[in-house]
Amino acid sequence: MLVQIWRLESLTATYDQALFLQELWSTAQGRPFESSLSSVLSGAVAVHGDLPRIDYLHLGQHANALTLLAAPLVVWIGPWALPLLQVTLLTAAGLVFWRVASRYLNQALALRLTCAYYLSGAVIGPMLENFHDLIWLPLLGFLVIEGLLERRWWQVACAALPLLLVREDSGLVLFSLGLWAVVRRPGARWVGAALMLLSLVWVVVMTTAIQPSFDSSLSDRFLQEKFGHLVDDVSGGTVQVVLAMLRRPGALLAALVSPPGTTLGFLLALSLPLLLVPLVSIDVALLVSAPLLVALLSQGRTALAVNLRYVLALVPGLYMGSLLWWKAHPGFWQQRWVRPAWTGALSLALTLALVGNPHRSLSAIVPDSFVPWVHVSPAQMLSRRAAALKAVALVPPQASVAADTPLLPLLARREVAIRLPNGVQYRDRDGATFSVDWVVAYPGYYTPMVPVFREEAEMQRLLLDQLASLQASGEYRQVHQDRGLVVLRRAQAQP
Structure with a gap:
């Protein structure tokens, strides 16, 4: 239990943690199985290139009805x-x-x-x-x-x-x-x-x-x-x-x-x-x-x-x-x-x-790589957490948001959450297309891993390219940057 708590505190709990948290939160709101984060993984999005939907039901991927019993517990202790x-x-x-x-x-x-x-x-x-x-x-x-x-x-x-x-x-x-x-x-x-x-x-x-x-x-x-x-x-x-x-x-x-x-x-x-x-x-x-x-x-x-x-x-x-x-x-x-x-x-x-x-889960004490040596110390992890909490606090509780994987567990209890770098657009319940109001990305999170792990290096590159593209388009403007973490806000209100 202590290791699991540390995972949440050190940003090493990742996508499924956020997906199930959003699904159970939606269930507690009276919308069982609903999850925009699950929609990102659906066949329609991952295979056919459609946009994520906020009313997508995770039931299409897994019939996990028993897990929904934990929805009241999510309301109680988050x-x-x-x-x-x-x-x-x-x-x-x-x-x-x-x-x-x-x-x-x-x-x-x-x-x-x-x-x-x-x-x-x-x-x-x-x-x-x-x-x-x-x-x-x-x-x-x-x-x-x-x-x-x-x-x-x-x-x-x-x-x-x-x-x-x-x-x-x-x-x-x-x-x-x-x-x-x-x-x-x-x-x-x-x-x-x-x-x-x-x-x-x-x-x-x-x-x-x-x-x-x-x-x-x-x-x-x-x-x-x-x-x-x-x-x-x-x-x-x-x-x-x-x-x-x-x-x-x-x-x-x-x-x-x-x-x-x-x-x-x-x-x-x-x-x-x-x-x-x-x-x-x-x-x-x-x-x-x-x-x-x-x-x-x-x-x-x-x-x-x-x-x-x-x-x-x-x-x-x-x-x-x-x-x-x-x-x-x-x-x-x-x-x-x-x-x-x-x-x-x-x-x-x-x-x-x-x-x-x-x-x-044990990266605080076990290096991610021995040769070459890659180890993020507990102090560095807590520093990353402090930067993340500061950035996430800027996003209103019910606002639509797109964020990369380490940040999603902090932002999942809302109707619209999309994973970066998959995009910033989604479809509402009527099928209309919208862009999220907030973008929170942490390319600096991957920096220690970049010299060794190709997946993290590619993720950092994609995030940096997407942040630059969103700002160059004029649709988003930067409102915060700290220790490799960037927050963008939509420049115009939704129609």
Whole structure:
């Protein structure tokens, strides 16, 4: 929680933090799912070049209905609601896991498994990341599996239904849990079959009927980004993409193990905190089958990243499956080499997770680059924050604004917020085009990173070019500049 607070204070919380904050703020105002920041990422804008809309519904990208329950918390404590919810839910999931482990295993082994959960990069990474809607998966997944183990059908129902509301693809997690119950729990087979059917219907209906009626992002962006290497045309939707992939079994098998080094590293990193038990557990294989299949088949650098939020879909199966393996092999815990080996594996996994500086959350103490050396000290971070707060204070609370990524979490609680350098224009509810009243850019924020990181260097160049262009056009005039941070105000009032 302290690291998350520091991220907000030091401007290292970025775009998703602002997007979800605006979405929940809009929900609290009576406009559920609405977000102009989400519109910037929509298929209409990112693929087809349209302007962002202030009435765009994030539902077109992700059906995260459960996350909207946090809207009153945003009204109550503002931006602090997001890290509080994120850390609390992932911590609570570990406590539920401890409850189950201590019931089935001896205390020492249950404690070791719980430590593996809290010290895993698959939990630490998503916990330190920007706010995201997948934080519910471990808690609800553990509750569903516990209900299946204890034959508490009411608990299964009470956890499974909210699990579907996490996102449109959370049905993949529930499908795997149901598959495990059908294969491995004879007394719960009918419940497992019901969960499989329910999850399948949910995914198909949400991705083929409901979401496309709001936006084309699913086919224009997400399916293309994930499965474009396997399917030539993804415009037919989820079902058509699956059928098209099944017609190419050779390509599917190749994608499952390609690239082999990255795939093996991904599986080892997930299994290392658990002493590699998931690699030999049938229960784990069944419990993670669907989301793991999607991860292995997907393309892009985020598909097999252990510290990103997507890996939370695997966490319930990894840990509950490992618990069941230890329950079935009680004598293995008595071997003398197991405990020191497990301690070493946990220590190595934790070290790798922290040295990797997930999402630059630990940049105050871990350099962003060792060779060449790039490190922004905590004092410099606080200086940047002071400059940002001074600039942001100039923008009226309800004014329309365009800002670059580090500043957006400070400006997200308003109807119109656009990301720079995407532009300064947007469409209102009637489709009319307007320019924002304020532009707040921080090209100096990227200066320490420019010599090493190409992405930051390009961002700084784009921001400087856009600021110069806006002022040269006469549409905006500069009203503030301090330590590499610039504020522009629209020269004329909106018509």
